[in-house]
């Protein structure tokens with residue numbers, strides 16, 4: 390096993406995964422740099438969710454390696470992976486899943502309380518994030534009293550509250566009305582920049598992918614290209630550049 394490059398917070402080599410014998414990933418290699426927002430794009434069924442689940446340690450690849458900093462994730466036991474997910478990763482699903490018996494702020498504060506933060510401090514942090522997502526006035530409501538789009542904003546607040554090292558966002562605006570996309574995505578990307586959270590964002594929407602620093606594209610479980618979007622500092626606006634930077638995503642089939 391060869392450890393990944395130093396500036397990659399996540400790194401994968403030759404990832405292969407099949408769901409019930411049907412291939413979902415076929416030899417995907419890629420890296421995610423510390424602090425970057427990386428979009429994983431591709432049509433439905435191309436393997437985006439499976440890739441995020443392998444990178445986050447929810448699934449163990451049949452072949453290949455996943456590294457988080459200098460730690461191999463693919464060889465970890467289930468309890469160590471669970472602890473890694475709890476302490477270092479955040480996750481946003483396309484559909485909002487909340488605990489129905491807890492109110493909005495308690496749902497939001499859960500990741501902090503699971504890490505041992507006291508109830509009062511967890512509540513304060515939860516309320517701050519709920520305010521940023523314009524849902525602070527519903528802090529005492531139960532999830533069933535919210536609209537689907539409001540529940541999704543609670544899920545985003547919950548994913549950010551513990552300032553994870555890496556946030557995995559799987560189609561985070563799928564449950565939102567188009568008019569709400571911009572606000573939620575702006576909050577998410579601003580939080581990532583200001584709190585140095587690395588984001589891996591799965592989306593089939595090119596407009597959403599354009600918010601990222603770089604894009605990795607999947608097709609039929611294979612990595613087909615990587616696109617680096619130059620920052621304003623590059624003096625070229627955000628025009629796409631094929632194959633910029635380095636070979637972060639390889640066609641390894």
Ligand SMILES: Nc1ncnc2c1ncn2[C@@H]1O[C@H](COP(=O)(O)OP(=O)(O)OP(=O)(O)O)[C@@H](O)[C@H]1O
Pocket residue numbers: 408409411412413431432433434435436437438439440593
């Ligand atoms: N739990 C599962 N059981 C069986 N097959 C699955 C399962 N999850 C995904 N697949 C299959 O694996 C392939 C990759 O699916 P995946 O969900 O990773 O792709 P995706 O790009 O995220 O798609 P979508 O945008 O529709 O979520 C698809 O062919 C899908 O049908």
